[in-house]
Amino acid sequence: MPQRHAPATGRNRTYILEVLQRVLPKTGTALETASGSGEHAVYFAPELAPLNWLPSDISAENLASINAWREEFPSGNLLPPISLDVSKSVWSVETNPPQQAITAIVNINMIHISPWNCCEGLLAGAERILEPGGILFLYGPFMRGGAHSAASNEAFDAHLKVQNPRWGLRNLESVVALAESHGLECIEVVDMPANNLSVIFEAG
Ligand SMILES: C[S@@+](CC[C@H](N)C(=O)[O-])C[C@H]1O[C@@H](n2cnc3c(N)ncnc32)[C@H](O)[C@@H]1O
Structure with a gap:
């Protein structure tokens, strides 16, 4: 069964959608990187039309899952998923x-x-692809000023590092500084449920 289920998507999708509806451009294509199961894509796309939604992921299993969700919940503005590795110097x-x-x-x-x-x-x-005014939207748990904002985030960080020492919560300030070096200005940080943040950047 290719369709994967990521329970967190059911918990966070309505809150994320509220922010996306406010901050995303109304036209063109939103490229979703690291789409995972595809549950966000099928939920967001019809709510954001006429903006096109292009899901992508590095994993073949996730691409199969996104395709399966897309077949069950088609939307005219939901494009077929593509393989995309964000760490590559040229994206597909x-x-x-x-x-x-x-x-x-x-x-x-x-x-x-x-x-x-x-x-x-x-x-x-994002620097290579977005025209001035283009939006980069990040969501997840972050550290701020080198400190965790909640005990649950600290425990999650430790859990991630056991799985892979190169994983772990990022410092918001480090991400914002690196984004600035790529011409992306942080225009808004939104506190989200469960100690997550939405971080919105605009290309200059
Ligand atoms: C925790 S999952 C999140 C998936 C989805 N966005 C969600 O919220 O359910 C992390 C995702 O990052 C993807 N990923 C990891 N490394 C990647 C890379 N280098 N390029 C693109 N996606 C990557 C994984 O395949 C996985 O789908």
């Missing part, structure tokens, strides 16, 4: 761009569950 969408230009990049719960070079690759890709 650069060699094969969608018909409608990419006006936003959305990344949910990836930068702490992958090595730091994936965050670096994500920000570098």
